[in-house]
Amino acid sequence: MSALPPPLPRDRDDVPGRLNAQLQEDTLVAAMSEMVDRYSRNFPQHRASAGAHTHPTPKAKLGGDVVLLTGATGALGSTLLAQLVSNTDVSRVFVLNRRSPTGVPLVRRQMDAMAEAGFEASKLVRSPKVVLLETDLPDDRLGLSDEVYEEIRTSVTHIFHNAYLVNFNVPLSGFEPNVRTLRHLIDLALASPHPTPPRLLFVSTGDVWSKKPDLDGPVPEVLTPAKYATRGGYGQSKWVCEHVMANAAKTTPLRPIIVRVGQISGGRNGAWNAHEWFPAMIRSSTYLGCLPILEQDIRWIPVDTVSQAMIEMRDSPFTVHQLEHPRPVHWNAVMHPIARTLHLPLVPYAEWLGRLERSGRSLKTQARSKHSNEHGESDEQSENLNESEEETKRKNPAWTLVAFFRGIRPHRSQTPWRTAVGQTVFGMEHALSQAPCLREERLARLGGEDAVKWLEFWRRVGVLDWGVRASL
Ligand SMILES: NC(=O)c1ccc[n+]([C@@H]2O[C@H](COP(=O)([O-])OP(=O)(O)OC[C@H]3O[C@@H](n4cnc5c(N)ncnc54)[C@H](OP(=O)(O)O)[C@@H]3O)[C@@H](O)[C@H]2O)c1
Numbered sequence: 001m002s003a004l005p006p007p008l009p010r011d012r013d014d015v016p017g018r019l020n021a022q023l024q025e026d027t028l029v030a031a032m033s034e035m036v037d038r039y040s041r042n043f044p045q046h047r048a049s050a051g052a053h054t055h056p057t058p059k060a061k062l063g064g065d066v067v068l069l070t071g072a073t074g075a076l077g078s079t080l081l082a083q084l085v086s087n088t089d090v091s092r093v094f095v096l097n098r099r100s101p102t103g104v105p106l107v108r109r110q111m112d113a114m115a116e117a118g119f120e121a122s123k124l125v126r127s128p129k130v131v132l133l134e135t136d137l138p139d140d141r142l143g144l145s146d147e148v149y150e151e152i153r154t155s156v157t158h159i160f161h162n163a164y165l166v167n168f169n170v171p172l173s174g175f176e177p178n179v180r181t182l183r184h185l186i187d188l189a190l191a192s193p194h195p196t197p198p199r200l201l202f203v204s205t206g207d208v209w210s211k212k213p214d215l216d217g218p219v220p221e222v223l224t225p226a227k228y229a230t231r232g233g234y235g236q237s238k239w240v241c242e243h244v245m246a247n248a249a250k251t252t253p254l255r256p257i258i259v260r261v262g263q264i265s266g267g268r269n270g271a272w273n274a275h276e277w278f279p280a281m282i283r284s285s286t287y288l289g290c291l292p293i294l295e296q297d298i299r300w301i302p303v304d305t306v307s308q309a310m311i312e313m314r315d316s317p318f319t320v321h322q323l324e325h326p327r328p329v330h331w332n333a334v335m336h337p338i339a340r341t342l343h344l345p346l347v348p349y350a351e352w353l354g355r356l357e358r359s360g361r362s363l364k365t366q367a368r369s370k371h372s373n374e375h376g377e378s379d380e381q382s383e384n385l386n387e388s389e390e391e392t393k394r395k396n397p398a399w400t401l402v403a404f405f406r407g408i409r410p411h412r413s414q415t416p417w418r419t420a421v422g423q424t425v426f427g428m429e430h431a432l433s434q435a436p437c438l439r440e441e442r443l444a445r446l447g448g449e450d451a452v453k454w455l456e457f458w459r460r461v462g463v464l465d466w467g468v469r470a471s472l
Pocket residue numbers: 070071072073074075076077098099100137161162163164165166178203204205206260261262263264265273
């Protein structure tokens with residue numbers, strides 16, 4: 001019997017598939033470019049007020065920079081607020097937060113966020129430097145009253161635009177309010193009466209490189225062609241924002257600062273949002289009874305360093321900056337201490353993933369039969385499975401991200417310029433030249449101490465369950 005012919009090389013065997021993929025990419029690029037064009041129309045002219053060149057700047061008048069910060073209730077935003085307030089070169093911080101959907105008062109929410117991140121919340125939030133505001137950012141004039149808008153317009157020297165919907169399942173159109181907010185901030189900056197508009201720093205993401213260009217090395221700190229940013233609405237929308245800012249810089253005196261951030265890890269007290277992929281992986285591992293081995297380097301950067309670096313970059317002469325840990329470590333550097341602390345064995349990634357895949361099914365079955373037994377119902381009768389879904393999310397959160405975990409590459413590739421979760425390795429010349437906090441003597445490599453702090457934080461906030469194990 002003759003052997004089967006060898007498979008055709010991938011790029012020759014599926015012409016319709018490739019044409020279809022190209023068509024999809026072209027459609028996405030067209031939508032992204034159309035959005036850039038729409039939000040790049042009619043930038044206002046910047047007009048310094050008469051005598052602005054001779055009048056003292058707000059910095060001189062107030063004894064420091066006046067910063068507008070958006071989105072201070074999240075992980076990075078609350079750290080930025082704490083560090084800006086403590087910075088003696090900053091005299092005032094206007095904070096724009098979106099409204100709470102549940103009506104929790106603004107000050108309470110801000111204090112809770114900062115306390116969770118390990119800061120002296122009350123002292124910082126009540127500092128005379130801080131002006132806390134709650135508003136609808138995508139509305140005209142950022143939803144602010146004329147009086148407040150005027151106060152900000154005439155005094156602000158730096159804008160840190162951090163607020164953003166962080167959701168990887170939303171298409172580009174769902175991020176349009178975020179793009180609109182960015183445009184309102186550009187308009188605000190250009191309406192400044194100062195000789196030069198305030199610097200506008202935008203927190204962007206490595207997802208603008210979601211498709212790796214054919215480069216044998218880290219990706220450079222330049223604006224990316226649209227085709228490299230087409231994977232997912234989140235990265236597409238950040239690409240749109242970057243390009244709207246770049247267009248403003250071509251025709252006005254605005255000098256934007258784009259800071260693309262890689263994976264952010266927990267900060268000074270280990271606080272790391274328990275719903276992100278890595279915390280979910282660890283939380284589920286206590287349930288699955290094992291931790292995964294990955295032959296990969298990690299370049300995660302603690303949130304305090306991200307915040308400090310941004311503050312140090314606020315007068316940068318460059319436009320694009322890329323920020324991740326400049327000194328990577330092997331996965332084992334954090335995973336071995338986690339395994340020791342949790343008393344869990346390390347297993348090949350494929351085995352961990354197999355257990356995760358089986359666990360989702362088994363958890364649902366367990367919850368279904370528990371519910372049936374407790375209520376004397378047959379499986380068919382027990383329709384209320386909301387409880388089981390909640391339980392699945394709590395004990396085994398990685399199950400809800402199983403598609404993401406299927407995409408992880410456990411082995412080192414020949415070109416090590418992509419991390420396990422598909423992020424590209426950043427070139428960082430601009431970032432390193434502007435942010436002394438990234439230097440070797442100031443920023444330690446990630447290691448066991450960090451990993452144990454993350455575990456302690458997840459345990460403290462009640463999401464790391466060390467007792468319950470599945471029988472898989
Ligand atoms: N975490 C990372 O690894 C990472 C990596 C690259 C870039 N980034 C960027 O870093 C920034 C902060 O991220 P984070 O990790 O600190 O996220 P986070 O904890 O979810 O905080 C996001 C902040 O933005 C606000 N926000 C969310 N959706 C909004 C919307 N639709 N309109 C206005 N405000 C909204 C949140 O307000 P509520 O508290 O009201 O929800 C919160 O203040 C974002 O721009 C994100 O894209 C993060």
